[in-house]
Amino acid sequence: xxxxxxxxxxxEVAVLVDEGSNPFEFGCVCEIFGAxxxxxxxxxxxxxxxxxxxxRVAMRDGLFSLGAVGGLADLDGAHTxxxxxxxxxxxxxxxxxxAAIRRAHERGAxxxxxxxxxxxxxxxxxxxxxxxxxxxxLADEFARRFPRVxxxxxxxxxxxxxxxxxxxxxxxxDLGLHLVRGDHGAEIANLVxxxxxxAAFRDGGQRQFVERPVPPAGQASLAxxxxxxxxxxxxxxxxxDLARHAGWAPRTLARHFVAETGMAPQRWLxxxxxxxxxxxxxxxxxxxxxxxxxxxxxxxxxLRVHLARDAGVTPTAYRAAYRGxxxxxxx
DNA sequence: CTAGCCCTCCGCCAGA
DNA sequence: CATCTGGCGGAGGGCT
Numbered sequence: 001x002x003x004x005x006x007x008x009x010x011x012e013v014a015v016l017v018d019e020g021s022n023p024f025e026f027g028c029v030c031e032i033f034g035a036x037x038x039x040x041x042x043x044x045x046x047x048x049x050x051x052x053x054x055x056r057v058a059m060r061d062g063l064f065s066l067g068a069v070g071g072l073a074d075l076d077g078a079h080t081x082x083x084x085x086x087x088x089x090x091x092x093x094x095x096x097x098x099a100a101i102r103r104a105h106e107r108g109a110x111x112x113x114x115x116x117x118x119x120x121x122x123x124x125x126x127x128x129x130x131x132x133x134x135x136x137x138l139a140d141e142f143a144r145r146f147p148r149v150x151x152x153x154x155x156x157x158x159x160x161x162x163x164x165x166x167x168x169x170x171x172x173x174d175l176g177l178h179l180v181r182g183d184h185g186a187e188i189a190n191l192v193x194x195x196x197x198x199a200a201f202r203d204g205g206q207r208q209f210v211e212r213p214v215p216p217a218g219q220a221s222l223a224x225x226x227x228x229x230x231x232x233x234x235x236x237x238x239x240x241d242l243a244r245h246a247g248w249a250p251r252t253l254a255r256h257f258v259a260e261t262g263m264a265p266q267r268w269l270x271x272x273x274x275x276x277x278x279x280x281x282x283x284x285x286x287x288x289x290x291x292x293x294x295x296x297x298x299x300x301x302x303l304r305v306h307l308a309r310d311a312g313v314t315p316t317a318y319r320a321a322y323r324g325x326x327x328x329x330x331x
Numbered sequence: 332c333t334a335g336c337c338c339t340c341c342g343c344c345a346g347a
Numbered sequence: 348c349a350t351c352t353g354g355c356g357g358a359g360g361g362c363t
Contacts, residue, residue: 239338249352264340270361299363
């Protein structure tokens with residue numbers, strides 16, 4: 001299916017906010033499915049509706065309220081229904097909400113539960129006999145209350161086809177990008193994720209969290225080759241080398257790379273190298289030449305070019321900014 | 332910054 | 348017929 005960007009159909013998404021919903025996950029949904037992207041993509045990958053059982057809905061802690069949102073009837077026609085979360089898992093979900101969710105599922109909509117949204121999906125009975133991801137703090141309680149649901153520990157999200165759940169706040173982004181990837185291909189998912197991360201700077205700090213235990217569903221057939229390549233970045237690696245390791249012809253390997261990573265082989269390799277270089281810049285005082293050599297970027301000049309393109313700064317500036325960041329954070 | 336080389340990438344086509 | 352593979356050539360881009 002990840003046949004690239006050939007499908008250009010707009011996917012209709014509805015997000016179901018209830019009293020006390022968490023603004024963070026709601027924001028993630030708005031950013032991934034609600035942002036206009038015609039300018040960069042030439043089409044709108046998603047259209048987003050905000051739906052609630054009530055006219056006006058206060059977000060968590062009364063931080064702000066949403067007005068003029070659609071009613072539950074507006075769920076009709078949505079290809080995907082997102083249930084962000086709810087403030088209190090002890091209070092049973094509203095019958096009207098549960099009924100609306102069941103109705104949507106029965107007519108074939110894809111249901112997405114973010115964080116405690118899984119409780120709502122479980123109450124509606126949609127998770128019985130299925131696997132689900134739950135926030136680690138609530139996993140025990142969830143398992144106790146919904147024994148027919150198989151809780152997957154230590155995963156960011158679970159994609160069970162028509163019912164999808166994510167484990168917690170930030171995992172909503174991982175899950176959202178996963179859905180984009182499935183709906184519109186890896187290339188567009190990469191574009192969206194780039195937009196989300198904007199500041200190349202935060203990259204260094206964030207990678208540690210984002211480096212993921214996924215993919216759960218999609219069988220990444222070239223994962224071993226990627227790992228092998230990562231372990232020998234210092235040495236020259238041609239596409240032919242990668243192809244030999246994967247047991248494919250170079251042409252076929254290139255196609256699989258695009259399908260699974262959104263990048264051509266050498267491009268992926270360059271990205272892996274610059275990422276390794278950034279880690280060394282962040283965590284060591286090694287000279288730039290040494291880092292360049294160690295990451296397979298050749299000369300220091302070459303590393304400079306890559307870093308400028310990737311982060312927009314020189315190695316020294318990158319180091320200084322990263323160190324400054326850590327001092328601020330640590331103090 | 333430029334020159335020059337080589338590899339990469341991608342469309343196209345043919346075969347399984 | 349549909350899907351996947353892989354060889355070819357040329358334009359383009361990266362590296363020294």
